[in-house]
Amino acid sequence: MADTIAHYVSPAGLRMSVAYTTELVRQAQQLHQLSPVAAAALGRTMTGALLLANDFKNKEGVSIRIAGDGPLGSIHADAYESGKVRGYVDCPHVELPLKGPHKLDVGSAVGRGMLYVTRYSLLRHPYQSAIALTSGEIAEDLTYYLTVSEQIPSAVSLGVLVNPDTSVAAAGGVMVQALPDAEEHALSAMEANLQELGPISHAIQTQPSADILATLSRNLSFRRLSENTVKWECTCGKERFERALLQLARDDKEELLHDENGVEMSCHYCNAVYRLTPGELQELFGLKG
Numbered sequence: 001m002a003d004t005i006a007h008y009v010s011p012a013g014l015r016m017s018v019a020y021t022t023e024l025v026r027q028a029q030q031l032h033q034l035s036p037v038a039a040a041a042l043g044r045t046m047t048g049a050l051l052l053a054n055d056f057k058n059k060e061g062v063s064i065r066i067a068g069d070g071p072l073g074s075i076h077a078d079a080y081e082s083g084k085v086r087g088y089v090d091c092p093h094v095e096l097p098l099k100g101p102h103k104l105d106v107g108s109a110v111g112r113g114m115l116y117v118t119r120y121s122l123l124r125h126p127y128q129s130a131i132a133l134t135s136g137e138i139a140e141d142l143t144y145y146l147t148v149s150e151q152i153p154s155a156v157s158l159g160v161l162v163n164p165d166t167s168v169a170a171a172g173g174v175m176v177q178a179l180p181d182a183e184e185h186a187l188s189a190m191e192a193n194l195q196e197l198g199p200i201s202h203a204i205q206t207q208p209s210a211d212i213l214a215t216l217s218r219n220l221s222f223r224r225l226s227e228n229t230v231k232w233e234c235t236c237g238k239e240r241f242e243r244a245l246l247q248l249a250r251d252d253k254e255e256l257l258h259d260e261n262g263v264e265m266s267c268h269y270c271n272a273v274y275r276l277t278p279g280e281l282q283e284l285f286g287l288k289g
């Protein structure tokens with residue numbers, strides 16, 4: 001089944017987005033050899049970035065960086081161009097004891113620190129906001145961020161379920177936001193529905209999406225605005241690498257030209273490796289070696 005994100009609106013003043021991200025979290029896990037707790041942390045963050053980047057019409061993109069002092073180091077995720085996402089964690093192999101039956105201790109792996117959110121859109125300049133992490137569990141942190149920093153009362157639920165063999169069983173998330181005219185009964189119905197649904201990753205593993213939507217819509221009416229496929233994809237490429245090299249100072253360029261091995265760079269997001277031989281460098285820089 002392809003990963004998807006769907007956006008809904010209710011006349012009672014609610015906006016809801018539901019993301020299914022099992023495949024793309026599996027891809028991230030294979031690419032980065034993520035331990036279970038790292039897969040959960042990165043999977044939640046990538047799903048959160050997709051949920052936050054909800055203005056697909058204006059090609060909104062969202063980058064999230066979670067800079068905690070825990071053993072995972074920083075978590076990086078970018079969602080862009082209507083449904084593409086990529087991400088990595090500084091220390092992908094971290095293992096921590098479970099904090100309960102089947103409960104990965106993402107909060108301890110992330111630790112204390114800051115959450116940075118950058119929004120890009122065709123409509124305005126990129127802007128970044130930062131807020132201190134509340135729990136490091138990511139969904140709570142994003143909920144707090146949206147409510148305090150963007151001043152939209154929100155509920156975010158994110159989940160990655162990992163099998164005993166450490167493969168990813170299910171991943172996804174739900175974001176609900178209250179519009180200024182939200183009706184009181186709608187807020188309490190939504191709260192009850194989220195409670196009823198329980199952990200989103202478990203729901204995704206055990207129920208068809210129609211049942212999940214039915215639970216989330218109980219006593220509320222939602223109209224679907226859009227549904228898009230979402231997928232893992234990196235933006236890197238040799239041209240980007242060359243453009244970055246061209247921005248170096250002249251002295252640095254000359255130093256690179258003297259290295260008989262040429263230059264090599266690997267992408268943190270997808271591990272792709274780009275190489276330029278001394279001859280290619282010389283041609284790129286238009287300098288004499």
Ligand SMILES: [Zn+2]
Binds near residue numbers: 269271272
């Ligand atoms: Zn890449």
